Amino acid sequence: MYKQALDLINAGFVILDKELKIIHWNRWLSLYSGIKPELIVDHSVFDFFPNLKTPQFLRNCNTVLTFGTVIFLSQKLHSYLFPFKPTCFIDSSFEYMQQSCTIGPLRGEDFSIRYIYIIVQDVTEIVAYEKKLKTMNIMDSLTGIYNRRFFDFSLKEEFEKHKRYSKPLTLIMFDVDCFKDVNDKYGHRCGDYILKSVATISASIIRGVDVLARYGGDEFCCLLPETNIESGLIVAERLRKAIFDYEAIFTSFSVRVTVSLGISELRNELISPEKLFNNADEALYEAKSTGRNKVIARG
Numbered sequence: 001m002y003k004q005a006l007d008l009i010n011a012g013f014v015i016l017d018k019e020l021k022i023i024h025w026n027r028w029l030s031l032y033s034g035i036k037p038e039l040i041v042d043h044s045v046f047d048f049f050p051n052l053k054t055p056q057f058l059r060n061c062n063t064v065l066t067f068g069t070v071i072f073l074s075q076k077l078h079s080y081l082f083p084f085k086p087t088c089f090i091d092s093s094f095e096y097m098q099q100s101c102t103i104g105p106l107r108g109e110d111f112s113i114r115y116i117y118i119i120v121q122d123v124t125e126i127v128a129y130e131k132k133l134k135t136m137n138i139m140d141s142l143t144g145i146y147n148r149r150f151f152d153f154s155l156k157e158e159f160e161k162h163k164r165y166s167k168p169l170t171l172i173m174f175d176v177d178c179f180k181d182v183n184d185k186y187g188h189r190c191g192d193y194i195l196k197s198v199a200t201i202s203a204s205i206i207r208g209v210d211v212l213a214r215y216g217g218d219e220f221c222c223l224l225p226e227t228n229i230e231s232g233l234i235v236a237e238r239l240r241k242a243i244f245d246y247e248a249i250f251t252s253f254s255v256r257v258t259v260s261l262g263i264s265e266l267r268n269e270l271i272s273p274e275k276l277f278n279n280a281d282e283a284l285y286e287a288k289s290t291g292r293n294k295v296i297a298r299g
Contacts, residue, residue, distance in 0.1 A: 006027075007026050007027035007028075009028065011028055011121050012029040012082070013029070013118075013119055013120075014029060016061070016115060017116075018065060018116075020044055020061060021043065021044050022044075023042075023115060025041055028120075032087070032097065033048075049081075049082060049083070052082075061103065064103055064104060064113075064116050065113055068113055070104040070105070071103045071104070072101075072102055073100065074100060075123050078101070079096070080096050080097055081099055081101050081120065083096045084096060086098070086124045097124050098123050098124040099122060101120050102117075102118070103118050105117075137149065138150035140213070142196065142214070143195055143198075143199035143214050144196070144199065145199045145202075145212050145214055146213035146214070147213060148214070151213035151221050159273040161225070162266050167226045168226060168227055168228040169223070169224070169265070170227045170228065170231070170265045171221065171222070171223055171276055171279075172222040172224065172236050172262070172263045173220070173221050173262045173263075173283070174219075174260060174261040174262070174284065175259065175260065175284065176195070176198060176218040176257050176258075176259055177257065177293060178257075179191065179217075179218040182257065186250065186253055190251075194250075194255065197248050198257070202220065202222065202242075204242075205238050205239055205242060209226075232263050232297075233263060236263050237295055239259065239261065240294070244256075244258050258293035259293070260284060260287035260294060260296075261295045261296070262279075262282065262297075263280060263297045264279035264280040265299060267299060276299070280299075282298055286298070
């Protein structure tokens with residue numbers, strides 16, 4: 001009777017004996033593993049899932065058998081126990097179903113612990129939704145790079161690191177020269193295409209540890225951790241030249257743009273991240289007011 005009840009629940013339910021041999025494998029587990037109960041029952045769980053043979057899993061099982069403890073395994077710490085294919089199609093980046101699991105004791109009539117149960121819940125859809133919300137919160141929807149919110153957070157974080165470890169930090173600010181003219185002449189869809197192209201080109205030049213963000217409109221910021229201004233100037237010039245050399249083809253139009261860049265290094269006398277930002281912003285203004293398509297350093 002209990003087996004029929006366990007087959008009705010919308011979660012995995014496996015029962016193991018003290019030797020971790022499978023006693024019951026419910027319908028849910030059979031469905032998502034592709035392994036029928038008659039093939040897996042009376043076999044060690046490690047025969048079919050060798051990935052479980054870890055010190056942590058063995059320690060958890062021993063704790064349950066010895067003390068009768070109920071152990072909860074959060075997806076955020078463990079991702080999964082059983083490597084099943086994901087059933088959620090919202091996010092295809094998960095190789096395996098994301099699972100929250102519970103391991104607990106089953107007692108006999110004399111109240112002694114005779115078995116272990118493991119409940120497996122599929123939380124892939126919830127995790128995918130949380131991941132999507134997090135991405136929306138820090139990414140710019142148009143260009144696919146970081147947004148202003150994430151940049152402001154990163155600037156403060158890198159400033160604190162500089163105060164603790166005195167590692168260099170350089171900030172590049174740049175925007176598209178005469179961007180309003182592009183929108184007026186070719187339309188806003190073309191302008192959006194240009195912004196996405198500038199973001200893609202810039203992302204291909206910087207390092208993985210650097211933080212590239214669209215600060216607003218046609219203005220971009222790039223944080224270069226552990227980089228002095230001399231090295232930052234090399235990066236800035238690469239950005240300027242790559243965008244200068246790029247020919248954007250939008251529908252039947254060929255469009256070329258340039259960018260002006262301001263760069264500043266965090267010095268000990270700068271008492272706040274805002275000072276670093278203001279220095280780079282002033283350098284950018286100077287680059288634009290003295291001819292555009294150039295790099296100006298300050299600080």
